[in-house]
Amino acid sequence: MKYGQRSFIFTFLFIPVVIYVIFVAIPYVTSMAVSFTKWRGLTMDLPFNGVNNFVKLFNDPNFWNALGHNAIALVVLPPVIITMALIFAFLFTQGIRGSGFFRITFFFPQVMSAIIVGVLWSFIYHPTLGMLNGLLGLLGITSLQNFPWLGDPSTVFGAILVVTVWQAVGFYMVLFITGMETIPSHFYEAARLDGANSFMMFTRITIPMLWEAIRTAIVFLALGAMDMYAIVMIMTNGSGGPSRGADVVPRYMVEAAFTNGEWGYATAMAVVLMLIILALSILSLRFTRRETLEY
Amino acid sequence: MLDKKRFSRRTFIKGSVMIGGAAALAACGAPATTAPTAAPAATSAPAATTAPAAAKLDLPFPVDPAAMDPFKLDVKVPVDGQFFSGGFGDEYIRYAAKIEEMIHPGLKVNVTALQKVQETLQPRFVSGNPPDVIDNSGAGQFKTVDLVNQGQLLELTELFEAPALDTPGKKFKDTLFPGSQVAGVVFNGKQYGVNVAYTVSGIWWSKTLADKNGWKYPATWDDMLAFCDQIKKGGKYAPWTYQGKYPYYMSGIVWEQLLYKAGGNDVVLKIDNLEPNAWKDPAALRATEAMYALYDKGYIMPGTAGLTHTEAQAEWLKNKAVFLPCGTWLENEMKTVTPADFNMVMNGVPGFADGKGDQKGIFANGGEPYVVPAKAKNTKGGLEYLRCILSKSSAKWFAENVSSMMPVIGATEGAKISDGMKSALAVVQNAGSAIIDVEVGNYYSKIETELELHTGELLTGKLKPADFLDTMQKVADGVAKDPDIPKQKHVI
């Protein structure tokens, strides 16, 4: 029995791990080694550079600026998106008509092509034609007329975070709804007999039962917050924003590698970012660990 | 130095297509049939003799026996060409490949069209197996200077000294527009690439709008500011707009030309060669203050900083603003958006009555750099390809089918040129030999990046001119001190 189990584990892990190691792990490990070199990206010439790349990184204000934006995203995105997604998911349990329609609709931004998201929101934030400034005008806020939301260092990152929330909420909502619908209804029936209202049932039953999904969401969103590459590239047209006002580490990494040819340095950035993320995910997994409810 | 490469450096940046015409349509379906392309049909049949192919291609040029095969090609080795395909499409690339195949019966020239040149080709360089010729353009191109610094590019003297393909009695180098083969392709005095497209960059306005209001284009920058004041007071239009999210349209087109006009080549060379305190030169301050005045006096259209290039240019086409900096690709880029009676024309950047540079000077140079990797298997095939693509025949095809210009002398005679290009050529004509060449951004990516960034801050009032120059001086000093950045020497 015990032996059978071991061979079973081995069989199940073997092929996936081999594929993963060859096509993902080896390339990444190889590139990690590059972080200790001055590789310039075009030849096999890899001059050893010790920890100099890391020292340089530590003293590079642009790196800290970029990391700071990732940190803001990390603090803002998970709570905002999870709260909104939970609220929406909760509303769906209130017996509404057309829930199928709403669910598909809400999910859709996740499916939209990044190109369209970029062009679209660029028009929404357009200083003169944009919906946002038009709306503010209608509300009588004239001081912001023609305000360039994406052209001002103080607003550009906030504007991008809004787009991120808009894109992500639907996905997590669906995740939570899926989770909620697996919660046995007799839990709620029992609670209702005990006189619980919707809100109490939500906090006492739904959230604990959903904890595993919420935890997953926290980790994904934390990972996403440390990335932000695609959306920042699109919304700032590749520059990281005016005065680098929306720069994030992965975009700055691309600048170092592709624009400046400093591949060793860029790789060092990736390694540091990876260590930060690894620490974060271990922390968030530990921190959110709870007894899973068995039923 | 305003080559197209600078304008297409990044993922989302627009590049250097020039000039209106059929480019967009030719690339897209229905109208493509009208393009007399020698498309891929014959590539699969090396047996196809020159005669029918020539008839189909209309290869009208006689080739001197001496000019037939200067590089002694081995026709058994195919040519591997990897080409960025942007607004010019890729038919002109194939046309040149056909010419090469016809001149060398039995030779196969493989054409691959790409986006994202660097991402795609980097592994091939690392593995020591680069292609034989590359159109290194567009978003995601290699920084040419990186390729040069790492010994990856073939020096092109052999090509430049070779006989021209279809201009009898001339060397290849003598068939190209003077000044067109410098920006972005010459490093430390050596030729590492050819610019296949010709671009002029200046300040645009609507002739229709100007005529309607009886405006005359300002002769000096002081006149420009006075004129802007008049427009602003009129209240109907904003005087200026620019491609807000890409401030380098301002640094590259306006500031650099002002710099030259204020201080001449002296100051340009000081900056290009990273001399101490180059950015503190009085001419640099003068140019910077001149440009800053546009912001300071409120001449820039409100909201400009939040616009992409297309959005800003669209606002300009709506006559929301009078002036816009751009290169000659503007016409083609905005073709489908331009109102029929807009009539866009290009002017030079107005200078200073007492400036040290030639006040008629203009950015008129090449874009769309093609290179031959030094470690390619068939460098001769690559060189020959360059000779073919910059032949008169190819340039004529280009002018007629892509409505753009190659920097090949005499190739566009009789070809229909757009009004915008005509206006630009008039500026070049007027400039004579005063072709401005600022290379610092081509030499050092970091300076290019920071110059753009701080120009954006200057034009939104986040930096004052003196602080701008202080900051840039620090950046330049940092590059000068960095032993890992190979240094370039600009000589004029």
Added chain:
Amino acid sequence: MATPSWTQQKTRVRSPFSAWKVLIYLILALWAFMVIFPMLWATVSSFKTDQEIFFSPWSLPAALQWDNFSRAWTKAKLGIYFFNTIMVIIPAIMLTLLLSSMVAYVLARFEFRGKQIVFYLFLTGMMFPIFLALVPLYFVMQFSGLLNTFHGLIIVYVAFSLPFTVFFLTGFFKTLPTEMAEAAMMDGASHYRIFFNVMLPLAAPALVSVGIFNFLGQWNQFILPNVLMSNVGLDESQSRYVLSQGLYYLYGQQFYQSDWSGLFAAVTLVTIPTLLVYVLFHDRIEAGLTVGALKG
């Protein structure tokens, strides 16, 4: 299934016309508007001329420009690329789901030495930007003769989808009840049987969810095919570009010659199948939930 979900039961209990309901609908409608309006805008824009898009972005087209679509179709070779994409994505997703659920099941349900190592091995894979792996990956592919092949691309898609999928499914397998597996074990079923006949069906809803996620990721994947299929150019009649590459190619060209209306048409054409797939899979989720309901 026989057990109605509690949502439906509640509908009968509560009055549908309370102020609370009105508020709910208001909130939902507001958000739906925020989503639908942009979608609609993109679709409407694909019927406009370029001038209309930039001069009057919020108005309706004066005349429907069907030509945008035919241009997009031919220029972006959407037909071929669409087919290529399907050829790659379907097997890639199937394999991803199979392999990932095997790993996830083992990680979730068994104790063995090195378990943490395997878990973090996969977890770290989510944390590196892909472009850093490109050059070494290119060598791996070249060495194994997989460059410029569809099956090579499939394997790479699978490899890069594993971390996320494993992570997602591990969490899910942990929440599944153990009784059924234990009962099957009592009946003498092997681990393999339990996995394929009991656990996998139970995991159906999660597989569908993560399958959708992978579908989206792989559908939009651009960097990998661009490098690994790069020697295959647009000139071949049987081009091997996948849709994202084709679209990107088209998008790249926008910066040199404006054909925004054509781009919007292409994006609309590409988005519709994505939406359809989601709508279809959405039904599957509902079906999967009845499986889940069995245990309740």
